[in-house]
Amino acid sequence: MRSLKERIIAVFFSLNGITAILILLGIFYLLLSGSFLAWRDIGFFDFLFGRTWNPTGFHSASYGILPLVMSTLMVTAGATVIAVPLGVACAAYLAEVASPWEREIVKPVIEMLAGVPSVVIGFFGLVVLNRLIARTFSLSNGLNALNGAVLLALMALPTIISIAEDALTMVPTEYKEASLALGANRWQTLRLVIFPAAASGVSAAIMLGIGRAIGETMTVIMATGNAIAWPRSMFQSVRTMTATIAIELGEVAYNTTHYYALFAVGFVLFAITFLVNLSADLFLQRSSEVTRR
Amino acid sequence: MENSVKIVTEKLNLYYGNFQALKEVNLEVCSGKVTALIGPSGCGKSTFLRSLNRLNDLIDSVRVEGEVRIDGENIYDKSCDVVRLRKKVGMVFQKANPFPKSIYENVAYGPRIHGVRDKKVLDRIVEKSLREAALWEEVKDNLSRSALRLSGGQQQRLCIARVLAVEPEVVLMDEPTSALDPIATQKIEDLIRALKQKFTIVIVTHNMQQAARVSDITAFFLNGEIVEVGNTGLLFTQPVDQRTEDYITGKFG
Ligand SMILES: Nc1ncnc2c1ncn2[C@@H]1O[C@H](COP(=O)(O)OP(=O)(O)OP(=O)(O)O)[C@@H](O)[C@H]1O
Ligand SMILES: [Mg+2]
Numbered sequence: 179m180r181s182l183k184e185r186i187i188a189v190f191f192s193l194n195g196i197t198a199i200l201i202l203l204g205i206f207y208l209l210l211s212g213s214f215l216a217w218r219d220i221g222f223f224d225f226l227f228g229r230t231w232n233p234t235g236f237h238s239a240s241y242g243i244l245p246l247v248m249s250t251l252m253v254t255a256g257a258t259v260i261a262v263p264l265g266v267a268c269a270a271y272l273a274e275v276a277s278p279w280e281r282e283i284v285k286p287v288i289e290m291l292a293g294v295p296s297v298v299i300g301f302f303g304l305v306v307l308n309r310l311i312a313r314t315f316s317l318s319n320g321l322n323a324l325n326g327a328v329l330l331a332l333m334a335l336p337t338i339i340s341i342a343e344d345a346l347t348m349v350p351t352e353y354k355e356a357s358l359a360l361g362a363n364r365w366q367t368l369r370l371v372i373f374p375a376a377a378s379g380v381s382a383a384i385m386l387g388i389g390r391a392i393g394e395t396m397t398v399i400m401a402t403g404n405a406i407a408w409p410r411s412m413f414q415s416v417r418t419m420t421a422t423i424a425i426e427l428g429e430v431a432y433n434t435t436h437y438y439a440l441f442a443v444g445f446v447l448f449a450i451t452f453l454v455n456l457s458a459d460l461f462l463q464r465s466s467e468v469t470r471r
Numbered sequence: 472m473e474n475s476v477k478i479v480t481e482k483l484n485l486y487y488g489n490f491q492a493l494k495e496v497n498l499e500v501c502s503g504k505v506t507a508l509i510g511p512s513g514c515g516k517s518t519f520l521r522s523l524n525r526l527n528d529l530i531d532s533v534r535v536e537g538e539v540r541i542d543g544e545n546i547y548d549k550s551c552d553v554v555r556l557r558k559k560v561g562m563v564f565q566k567a568n569p570f571p572k573s574i575y576e577n578v579a580y581g582p583r584i585h586g587v588r589d590k591k592v593l594d595r596i597v598e599k600s601l602r603e604a605a606l607w608e609e610v611k612d613n614l615s616r617s618a619l620r621l622s623g624g625q626q627q628r629l630c631i632a633r634v635l636a637v638e639p640e641v642v643l644m645d646e647p648t649s650a651l652d653p654i655a656t657q658k659i660e661d662l663i664r665a666l667k668q669k670f671t672i673v674i675v676t677h678n679m680q681q682a683a684r685v686s687d688i689t690a691f692f693l694n695g696e697i698v699e700v701g702n703t704g705l706l707f708t709q710p711v712d713q714r715t716e717d718y719i720t721g722k723f724g
Binding site: 278360375 | 562571581
């Protein structure tokens with residue numbers, strides 16, 4: 179009787195797991211099959227390395243994904259440059275310097291930041307950051323890659339801070355005591371002992387933060403201006419892969435090359451986020467091996 | 472080394488918040504001798520030891536009264552340089568705690584943070600310290616191996632080497648062999664006897680035979696107070712205080 183119940187529960191849970199995997203495979207299949215149709219029409223290399231994305235061109239349409247990839251990379255890299263030092267420093271502060279009550283206030287606030295809807299963040303970019311950037315750099319408007327990068331940094335920060343902080347506090351106190359007892363100061367201990375011991379956890383935090391930034395859509399639609407020109411600088415309007423899919427998929431005619439090209443864009447995006455998350459996973463695995471002594 | 476007084480604690484009181492863990496502790500520790508601290512669990516031995524290199528500073532709730540003078544200088548004075556103090560007063564912990572780095576990096580860590588850059592000098596310090604810790608012969612062929620791969624006893628000797636590498640004058644040991652098997656324990660005890668020529672050693676131990684084997688002076692702690700201090704041989708054979716006698720004859724603790 180009891181074993182039957184247990185078996186049912188076991189089957190239930192494994193079914194859940196299998197369903198999740200099947201759904202993932204289904205998405206993968208959907209994207210890939212659509213992508214093949216697109217690549218048949220466009221040509222794989224023209225798609226991947228083409229420098230113009232202009233699906234509605236009057237004379238001829240072109241489906242070069244490179245400007246979209248570039249836009250995504252610029253915005254994400256910008257966000258990374260801003261969020262990583264800030265997030266890691268903040269995590270180090272919380273883990274090693276902050277007093278217990280500071281931690282008790284700051285941590286929930288940061289985790290609340292993770293819950294702010296992306297529309298609201300995008301709205302902030304559109305209204306506040308837009309003007310701020312335009313004024314500081316004397317531009318006609320502030321809807322550009324920089325704006326998106328700042329907002330995405332804001333969105334990646336909670337992930338980075340909270341996971342990196344976990345990794346830092348997981349470092350056994352024995353290491354810290356050993357270092358301090360040898361006459362190291364706090365900063366040396368943090369730099370030479372705690373960070374190296376938490377390196378994989380902190381890397382995972384960074385990767386997960388970046389993963390979040392790459393996939394973000396609403397914010398970048400609202401804040402980056404969405405021009406489909408070749409992106410030249412952070413002060414130019416850009417159009418990321420996510421924004422392109424979201425904007426164009428609503429208007430595209432069913433079963434056209436354009437329609438399938440958007441699938442192919444989705445596939446590339448999927449592949450990139452998959453790789454980023456996979457590396458985060460590998461880092462996390464490594465970190466649990468280090469801290470589990 | 473002549474046997475002069477190295478450490479003096481005077482009316483040392485230590486509180487964790489409202490809880491008083493050390494009460495009016497007066498103790499003199501002589502250089503060139505091994506001083507053992509014994510007493511039942513929770514009586515404040517570790518707390519006392521950690522107050523000698525100010526490691527208790529890490530705990531926010533800790534408050535200290537009284538004086539700890541090392542070479543005549545009160546280490547709780549505002550002018551005391553904690554980095555210098557901890558360089559001079561090294562510590563070996565109960566659980567061997569090598570860094571998750573190579574053997575070489577573990578030993579070189581201390582000298583590095585104190586400003587030694589020259590690779591040749593570092594090599595020399597590493598070898599010298601590992602020899603002093605009686606570990607050199609076992610690890611000399613593979614110094615780049617992870618310290619975590621060593622056996623428990625080797626790890627503990629590595630930790631001792633790591634302390635010796637900063638050339639301390641005092642070495643504090645908090646139950647350094649409690650996690651080790653008898654053979655590893657014996658190696659460490661031999662090491663302690665060898666090291667006492669050069670260093671002032673204070674060792675906490677739960678094992679009274681160990682105190683008898685390695686120490687010259689023994690202090691018996693009970694509930695945060697020192698009940699009795701004396702020559703190890705005398706304290707174990709002719710204790711003055713009834714409570715000491717009860718403890719060493721195993722009537723409690
Ligand atoms: N961080 C702390 N906060 C509050 N109380 C503490 C703390 N550390 C130790 N204590 C208390 O101080 C007393 C002395 O502790 P200590 O660790 O010095 O004992 P000990 O003699 O080393 O014991 P053991 O032989 O078990 O290691 C104990 O009652 C303990 O509960
Ligand atoms: Mg103890």
